[in-house]
Amino acid sequence: MAGSIQELSLHDCLSPSPQSLVSIEIHEQPQPQPPNPFTDDWLPLTESRNGNFFSCVFHLLSSSLGFQALLLPLVFSLLGWLWGIICVSMVFGWQLYTTWLLVHLHEAVPGIRISRYLHLAIVAFGPKVGKIVAIFPVMYLSGGSCVITIITGGRIMELLFGLVSDKPNSLSGTGWFFIFTCVAITLAHQPSLNSITAFSFVASITSIAYFTLIWVSTIPPNAKPSKVSHAPLQHDMPTTALIFNALAILMLSFRGHNLVLEIQGTLPSDSSKIMWKAVVLAYLLIDMCMYPLAILEFWAYGNQIPRKVGTTSVFLQFYLQNAKKVIRFIAYMLVLVNCFSSFQIYAMPVFDNLEMKYTSIKNKRCSCLVRTCIRIFFGGLTFFISVAFPFLPNLPGFIGGLALPLTYVYPCLMWISIQKTPRNSSMWCLNLLLACLGVAVTICSVTAALWTLVTKGLSAHFFKP
Numbered sequence: 001m002a003g004s005i006q007e008l009s010l011h012d013c014l015s016p017s018p019q020s021l022v023s024i025e026i027h028e029q030p031q032p033q034p035p036n037p038f039t040d041d042w043l044p045l046t047e048s049r050n051g052n053f054f055s056c057v058f059h060l061l062s063s064s065l066g067f068q069a070l071l072l073p074l075v076f077s078l079l080g081w082l083w084g085i086i087c088v089s090m091v092f093g094w095q096l097y098t099t100w101l102l103v104h105l106h107e108a109v110p111g112i113r114i115s116r117y118l119h120l121a122i123v124a125f126g127p128k129v130g131k132i133v134a135i136f137p138v139m140y141l142s143g144g145s146c147v148i149t150i151i152t153g154g155r156i157m158e159l160l161f162g163l164v165s166d167k168p169n170s171l172s173g174t175g176w177f178f179i180f181t182c183v184a185i186t187l188a189h190q191p192s193l194n195s196i197t198a199f200s201f202v203a204s205i206t207s208i209a210y211f212t213l214i215w216v217s218t219i220p221p222n223a224k225p226s227k228v229s230h231a232p233l234q235h236d237m238p239t240t241a242l243i244f245n246a247l248a249i250l251m252l253s254f255r256g257h258n259l260v261l262e263i264q265g266t267l268p269s270d271s272s273k274i275m276w277k278a279v280v281l282a283y284l285l286i287d288m289c290m291y292p293l294a295i296l297e298f299w300a301y302g303n304q305i306p307r308k309v310g311t312t313s314v315f316l317q318f319y320l321q322n323a324k325k326v327i328r329f330i331a332y333m334l335v336l337v338n339c340f341s342s343f344q345i346y347a348m349p350v351f352d353n354l355e356m357k358y359t360s361i362k363n364k365r366c367s368c369l370v371r372t373c374i375r376i377f378f379g380g381l382t383f384f385i386s387v388a389f390p391f392l393p394n395l396p397g398f399i400g401g402l403a404l405p406l407t408y409v410y411p412c413l414m415w416i417s418i419q420k421t422p423r424n425s426s427m428w429c430l431n432l433l434l435a436c437l438g439v440a441v442t443i444c445s446v447t448a449a450l451w452t453l454v455t456k457g458l459s460a461h462f463f464k465p
Contacts, residue, residue, distance in 0.1 A: 040115070042355070042359050042364075042365040042366070043352050043355055043356055043359065044190075044191060044192045044193055044348055044351050044352045044355060045115060045116060045192070045193050045262045045265060045266075045348065045349065045352045046115050046265050047191060047192040047193075047194075048192045048193070048194035048195065048266060049194075049265075049266060049267065049268050049269075050194055050266075050268075051194050051197075051263075051266030051267045051268075052267070052274070053274050053277060053278050055194065055197045055200070055266065056263055056264070056266070056267065056274065056275055056278035056279075056282075057204070057278045057281050057282050058197055058200035058201045058203075058204050059193070059197070059200045059259070059263040059266075059345060060256065060260075060263060060278060060279060060282035060283075061200070061203065061204035061207065061208075061282050061285060061286070062199070062200035062203035062204055062207075062341065062342050062345050063200075063255065063256035063259045063263070063342070063345050063346070064254070064255055064256035064282065064283075064286055065204070065207045065208070065211070065285070065286050065289060065290075066207065066255060066338070066342055067152055067312040067316075067335060067338070067339070068148075068252055068253050068255060068312065068396075069211070069253045069254075069289070069290050069293065070214075070293070070312045070315045070316060070319070071249050071252070071253055071312065071315065071396060072088065072250070072253050072290060072293060072294035072297075073293070073294050073297035073298045073301070073305050073315075073319075074246075074249060074305055074306070074307075074315070075087070075088065075246050075249055075250045075253075075294070076294055076295070076298035077298060077302065077303055077305045077307075078242055078243075078245070078246040078249075079243070079246050080230070080231065081230060081298075084294070084298070085295075087246070087247065087250060088250060088290075088291070088294060091247075091250050091251055091254060092254065092283075092287065092290075094408055094434065095254045095257070095407060095408070096279075096283055097434075098257065098407060098408060098411040098412065098434075099257065099260055099279055099283075099411075100276065100279070101411040101412065101414070101415045101431075102120070102257070102260045102261055102264075102411050103260065103264060103272055103275045103276050103279060104272055104276075105120060105261075105411075105414060105415065105418055105419075106261055106264045106265070106271065106272065106275070107269070107270070107271070107272065108418050108419060109123060109418065113265065113269065114261060115261055115262060115264070115265025116261060116262060116265070116349075116352075117134060117138050117257075117258050117259075117260075117261050117262070117406070118130070118131070118134045118135060118138055119261075120134075120261060120414055120418075121133055121134035121410065121414070122134070123418060124410075124413065124414040124417040124418050125413075125414075125417065133405075133410065134406075134410070137258070137402070137403060137405065137406040138258050138349065138406070139349075139350065139353065140402070140403070141255075141258045141346075141403055141406065142258060142346050142347070142348075142349040142350050143350055143378075143381075143382065143385075144392075144399070145255070145346040146343055146346050146347050146350070146378075146382045147382050147385050147386045147389075147392060148392060148393055149184075149339050149342065149343045149346070150177055150180055150181055150184070150343075150382055150383065150386040151177065151311055151386050151390060151392065151393055151465070152311055152312055152313060152335075152339055152393070153180040153184070153336060153339035153340065153343075154173060154176035154177040154179070154180045154386070154465070155173075155176070155311045155313035156313055156316075156332055156335050156336045156339065157176045157179065157180060157336060158171075158173070158176050159313060159316075159317065159332055160329070160332045160333065160336065163325065163328060163329055163332065164329065172465070173387075173390065173464075173465030174387050174465055176465075177383060177386050177387055177465055178383060180339070180340075181379050181382065181383040181386075182379075183340060184339075184340055184343045184344075184347075184379070185375050185376060185378075185379035187199070187340060187343075187344060188343070188344055188347055188351075188375050188379075189371070189372065189375060190344070191371070192266075193262060193263070193265075193266050193345070193348050194266045196344045196345060196348065199340075199341040199344045199345070200341065200344075200345055202337060202338075202341045203338050203341035203342045203344075203345070204285075206334045206335070206337045206338040206341065207289070207334075207338050207342075208285065208289055209334050210331050210334035210335050210338065211289040211290070211292075211293050212289070212292075213327065213330065213331050213334070214293060214297070214316075214319050214320065214331065215292045215293045215296045215297065217319075217320065217322070217323045217327055218296050218297060218299075218300040218301075218319070219296070228300070228301060228302035228303070228304065229302050229303045230298065230299070230302045230303070231303065240444075240448070241448035241451055241452065242448075244441070244444040244445045244447075244448040245445070245448050245449060245452065247441060247445055248396065248398070248399075248400035248401045248404070248445035248446075248448070248449060249396045249400055250400075251400045251401075251403075251404050251407065251408070251441075251445075252396050252399060252400030252403065253290070254407070255403075255407075257406060257407040257411075258349070258406060259345065259346075259349070260279075262348070262349060262352075263275075297319055301318070301319075305318065306318055311393040312393065316331065316332070316335060347375075347378065350378055351371075351374060351375065351378065354374045354377075354378065355370075355371070355374060358370060358374070386465070387463055387465055388462055388463055389462065390461065390464065390465035391461060395449070395453075398446060398449035398450070398453070400445065401442055401445035401446035401448075401449055402442075402446065404438060404441060404442045404445065405438060405439070405442055408434065408438035408441075409434075409435050409438035409439055409442070412430075412431035412432070412434045412435040412438070413431070413435050415427070415431050416428060416431050416432065
């Protein structure tokens, strides 16, 4: 107990005692339990509670504003001006609302702080259902984001080499991925989420800088190609499938929900007000980066924006095709530094989970050697996946559809379950409506992505990055 607030132990969630189950179900102050040698003070996400407003803003920007948003102009080219702006605005507002729900669910159970998304799912849905619906998407988003970051970072390093050197590139894609992974894992030897605030600060500054640099470079008249059309792309796939593919890509561009509770957990208790102020500022900055990029790049290039989705390095090259060499060099460097920095915050939940397994078995804190081995293991695993499946960035519709429930569906259902919202009240109806809409969009987006893969195929080059 810290004052009147107790951290909900990960051990209690994954292996709940009858007492803890009762306290979760009736949402009352937990009954005193025998001392447990396992404590969240030993784990990276909750080891330090010394965070503040600024550290939360940096963490939120690092986890939410990333290179995936470079796909937003493609959404406009698929939907056109009107529906592009409507859909981007609706998805942005939807995500902001579900973030508000998560922030206020952090301490919704009296006497308990819920500092992990998995914990919240278990409290809301019970141990069995909570683990089924949350473990895979949380690990998939964290680990998957690291894999995509390795692939993107490796491609950017290759572009930088080609830009500054006249010599032919003798290093394969595997070599670039390996170099990026080694640097990223070397930087990852930090004990807690609060200890990577400096990395999140760098990630925030670099992401804002390269977004601004890209859209500003399109403003001069000579940057606009001739014969640009802004009509929605004519595509041979059905209109419905096209729309849901665009929605899945759009929702993939807005990321970071699996880290909201973890970031709030770095604050002292009674954190909702500080966290919400940080969310408002962070999302205002995200809004100021994403909208100009999406609108100006579509204005400049229209339907000439690449239709085939690959790594975001392809879109970065396209947007900067008319920029001077020094501008391209600066942009590539900013994206590369951002990749190294944002890798840290997405890897932290995986480190936390692996350290939890070790700690629950050994009943002691991880030593520096153990933490180093865990990080090397994770680095090796993500490197192997990035080399084995280098085509993963080509599946934004499918990836975005799978990740959609964690951001847009579960928070609404969690609010109804934990807050015991009166049936047929305005909050009950709103959250149920959004949850049902999210499920429908998820099913349609995944189906559309699979239909596209079946009809058009996929150039899947395993182990050939």
